[in-house]
Amino acid sequence: MQTSTLILALLVLTAIAYQLGRARSLRVAGGPRGARKLHSLPAYYGLLTAIWCSLPALVVVLGWQALEDRIIAGQVVQSMGGGVQELAPGELSLVLNDVRNVVAGNVKPDAVAPEIATAALRWQRLDGLSRTSAAVLALCVALAGGWITLSRIKPTMRARNRVEQIVRVALMGCSLIAILTTIGIVLSVLYESLQFFRFVPVTEFIFGTQWSPQLAIRADQVGSSGAFGAVPLFAGTLLISFIAMAIAVPVGLFSAIYLAEYASRGFRAVTKPMLEVLAGIPTVVYGFFAALTVAPLLRGVGERLGLEVASESALAAGLVMGIMIIPFVSSLADDMITAVPQSMRDGSYGLGATRSETIRKVVLPAALPGIVGGVLLAVSRAIGETMIVVMAAGLSANLTANPLEAVTTVTVQIVTLLVGDQEFDSPKTLAAFALGLVLFLVTLLLNVIALKVVRRYREQYE
Amino acid sequence: MAVESKTQSRSAALETATAAAGGSEPTARRTVGDVSVPNPVMTCRQVNVHYGDKHAIRDVSLDVAHNEVIAMIGPSGCGKSTLLRCLNRLNDTIPTAVVTGTITLDGQDIYERRQDVVQLRARVGMVFQKPNPFPKSVYENVAYGPRIHGLAADRTELDEIVQTSLQRAGLWEEVKDRLDQPGTALSGGQQQRLCIARTIAVGPEVILMDEPCSALDPIATARIEDLIDELRQNYAICIVTHSMQQAARVSQRTAYFHLGDLIEVGSTDMIFTNPKHRLTEGYITGRFG
Ligand SMILES: Nc1ncnc2c1ncn2[C@@H]1O[C@H](COP(=O)(O)OP(=O)(O)OP(=O)(O)O)[C@@H](O)[C@H]1O
Ligand SMILES: [Mg+2]
Numbered sequence: 146m147q148t149s150t151l152i153l154a155l156l157v158l159t160a161i162a163y164q165l166g167r168a169r170s171l172r173v174a175g176g177p178r179g180a181r182k183l184h185s186l187p188a189y190y191g192l193l194t195a196i197w198c199s200l201p202a203l204v205v206v207l208g209w210q211a212l213e214d215r216i217i218a219g220q221v222v223q224s225m226g227g228g229v230q231e232l233a234p235g236e237l238s239l240v241l242n243d244v245r246n247v248v249a250g251n252v253k254p255d256a257v258a259p260e261i262a263t264a265a266l267r268w269q270r271l272d273g274l275s276r277t278s279a280a281v282l283a284l285c286v287a288l289a290g291g292w293i294t295l296s297r298i299k300p301t302m303r304a305r306n307r308v309e310q311i312v313r314v315a316l317m318g319c320s321l322i323a324i325l326t327t328i329g330i331v332l333s334v335l336y337e338s339l340q341f342f343r344f345v346p347v348t349e350f351i352f353g354t355q356w357s358p359q360l361a362i363r364a365d366q367v368g369s370s371g372a373f374g375a376v377p378l379f380a381g382t383l384l385i386s387f388i389a390m391a392i393a394v395p396v397g398l399f400s401a402i403y404l405a406e407y408a409s410r411g412f413r414a415v416t417k418p419m420l421e422v423l424a425g426i427p428t429v430v431y432g433f434f435a436a437l438t439v440a441p442l443l444r445g446v447g448e449r450l451g452l453e454v455a456s457e458s459a460l461a462a463g464l465v466m467g468i469m470i471i472p473f474v475s476s477l478a479d480d481m482i483t484a485v486p487q488s489m490r491d492g493s494y495g496l497g498a499t500r501s502e503t504i505r506k507v508v509l510p511a512a513l514p515g516i517v518g519g520v521l522l523a524v525s526r527a528i529g530e531t532m533i534v535v536m537a538a539g540l541s542a543n544l545t546a547n548p549l550e551a552v553t554t555v556t557v558q559i560v561t562l563l564v565g566d567q568e569f570d571s572p573k574t575l576a577a578f579a580l581g582l583v584l585f586l587v588t589l590l591l592n593v594i595a596l597k598v599v600r601r602y603r604e605q606y607e
Numbered sequence: 608m609a610v611e612s613k614t615q616s617r618s619a620a621l622e623t624a625t626a627a628a629g630g631s632e633p634t635a636r637r638t639v640g641d642v643s644v645p646n647p648v649m650t651c652r653q654v655n656v657h658y659g660d661k662h663a664i665r666d667v668s669l670d671v672a673h674n675e676v677i678a679m680i681g682p683s684g685c686g687k688s689t690l691l692r693c694l695n696r697l698n699d700t701i702p703t704a705v706v707t708g709t710i711t712l713d714g715q716d717i718y719e720r721r722q723d724v725v726q727l728r729a730r731v732g733m734v735f736q737k738p739n740p741f742p743k744s745v746y747e748n749v750a751y752g753p754r755i756h757g758l759a760a761d762r763t764e765l766d767e768i769v770q771t772s773l774q775r776a777g778l779w780e781e782v783k784d785r786l787d788q789p790g791t792a793l794s795g796g797q798q799q800r801l802c803i804a805r806t807i808a809v810g811p812e813v814i815l816m817d818e819p820c821s822a823l824d825p826i827a828t829a830r831i832e833d834l835i836d837e838l839r840q841n842y843a844i845c846i847v848t849h850s851m852q853q854a855a856r857v858s859q860r861t862a863y864f865h866l867g868d869l870i871e872v873g874s875t876d877m878i879f880t881n882p883k884h885r886l887t888e889g890y891i892t893g894r895f896g
């Protein structure tokens with residue numbers, strides 16, 4: 146039986162179990178008018194039956210699927226005799242691959258060695274057997290689960306509490322997935338970074354000012370000794386983020402102030418959605434806008450002023466990134482400003498303050514912690530942004546404070562280190578993990594600070 | 608001006624109403640009692656307020672005299688706060704509010720185009736129902752008004768203004784050692800007195816108080832009532848209150864509102880001992896309607 150058919154059958158069983166559970170609860174309570182005597186609503190009895198019918202069966206199906214391949218492979222290898230069993234793991238997997246290819250029909254059985262062909266036949270047989278037994282087992286479990294639950298339905302059974310308990314466990318499972326994934330990512334990045342620091346000392350990585358991650362392929366090759374000083378990358382990241390924030394913070398803040406305090410309702414109704422559209426543009430679109438429109442423009446302007454502007458410059462990337470972040474800052478700041486109670490403003494107006502005095506001296510100071518939190522979140526976005534920088538800022542790891550030159554950033558280097566064919570144990574690829582780790586730590590720190598600041602603000606009016 | 612001619616015919620109508628008050632049962636929507644006083648600081652004539660479609664105040668005329676506390680009473684939603692907010696044009700901050708009629712301060716129409724709202728609000732201060740100190744220090748809260756109006760030439764003068772204002776609001780002894788602590792950290796009653804200090808620091812001529820004691824315990828209430836009595840020596844005070852006893856204790860005149868109408872005005876003694884209108888009587892004796 147195909148797995149999809151099996152799942153379908155289970156679904157049908159589940160639906161039937163729901164109806165049966167519901168009907169039975171009413172029957173044990175003595176007809177439709179007896180629903181009052183039940184501990185829970187009839188639907189809960191149906192749900193409980195359905196859950197016990199489907200959940201264990203699903204676990205069986207999934208578990209079987211996970212183990213099936215390994216068990217069959219083991220059986221097949223055993224049947225192929227001693228010669229194969231003693232092969233090294235790498236060679237064994239090659240042989241198994243051949244078998245699999247035959248099984249999948251990619252290779253004709255007569256095009257391979259006879260042992261392989263026999264093994265493939267055996268594999269197919271085992272596979273069929275395994276599917277059938279899985280289906281039978283799953284259906285049995287479903288029927289058993291449903292039947293047991295059905296037979297236990299009594300008016301005093303706390304069906305609602307049980308269903309809620311199961312749902313709670315399921316919800317917890319979902320949140321655990323997010324947490325576990327995060328932990329897994331962090332651990333793997335940490336592990337690979339530690340590998341990297343075996344090749345390159347931490348101090349050199351953090352304090353070195355040379356970045357050229359090419360490694361010598363032959364021992365006598367010149368000029369490719371490989372230098373892993375990350376300072377130029379962090380300097381580039383900082384420079385571009387700084388330019389971006391220098392655009393985004395004032396523009397975002399002032400637009401928020403205008404929208405929250407001065408704009409007419411109609412203007413606000415039009416402008417806010419437009420700002421949000423700005424936030425919805427994919428960063429890759431911003432990227433080619435930066436590379437194809439802004440960078441040449443800056444170059445042209447620079448030429449007229451007699452300035453040397455590289456065709457890929459920190460300025461172009463920073464400017465466009467700043468524009469990208471504006472809606473982020475402005476919508477957060479707008480929320481914070483509108484969250485300042487009207488009574489604060491009334492208090493100020495009541496003392497004869499003008500609107501601008503009220504905004505400068507009462508509204509903004511009250512909203513400031515929230516705004517700072519928003520800005521910090523925006524900074525961590527700027528630091529993590531990749532696409533715009535890849536396209537507009539270049540790849541050369543210059544250590545410079547001149548925004549007109551090409552620079553590169555941490556994220557860009559991670560991308561270039563990992564694209565293309567790579568060995569996964571060379572310092573070059575491992576360096577990407579070390580960079581990722583540092584980036585992660587920095588943004589984590591910023592987010593923590595931002596959350597703290599925002600939370601402190603929240604407490605203020607309560 | 609059209610409004611003014613209407614005002615005249617209106618006051619004629621009022622006189623008839625007043626004259627009739629002693630005899631037959633006065634009709635609703637005609638103010639009973641004398642709305643005008645000999646030496647008014649502020650006068651309202653035929654004030655109407657709409658919030659969008661909602662007609663919150665109807666044809667209200669009322670004077671506020673010098674060195675007088677006038678209490679505004681009436682059931683919830685009858686428009687007391689709305690009228691109060693008209694007196695310093697705080698309704699301007701509500702986009703849907705439309706105010707018509709004439710309101711004057713020292714004979715000057717405050718809704719006139721030439722009127723500077725900021726200056727007006729410095730002369731007509733307001734204390735709100737809920738204490739709303741700024742999230743700044745106690746000192747900064749009081750210094751806020753004098754600063755924006757440039758009332759103090761230097762720091763010592765400012766210190767002096769802050770101190771006298773806090774003293775007059777009866778808060779100085781409690782906060783003199785913690786002037787740099789946030790105003791929001793004070794107790795509710797202290798916050799309300801801080802807001803009063805903040806208002807008198809600007810030196811207004813009229814103080815509007817919207818249920819200033821609704822969040823306070825009896826002791827703090829008594830202090831604020833003492834303060835109101837004392838402030839009357841220099842200011843005119845309009846106070847909105849839901850407490851009859853408070854109105855009776857602090858005010859010289861009382862105005863009773865009902866569903867947007869000013870029903871009856873008169874000396875506090877008279878309103879509480881001998882109300883002319885059945886609505887007023889019903890309200891103050893507690894059997895409403
Ligand atoms: N901003 C507003 N928008 C629309 N309607 C309002 C607004 N403010 C007040 N109103 C309406 O105007 C009427 C008068 O309100 P107001 O606040 O003046 O009543 P009040 O007499 O002060 O009541 P309370 O004693 O409960 O404070 C009410 O019916 C209220 O619903
Ligand atoms: Mg009110």
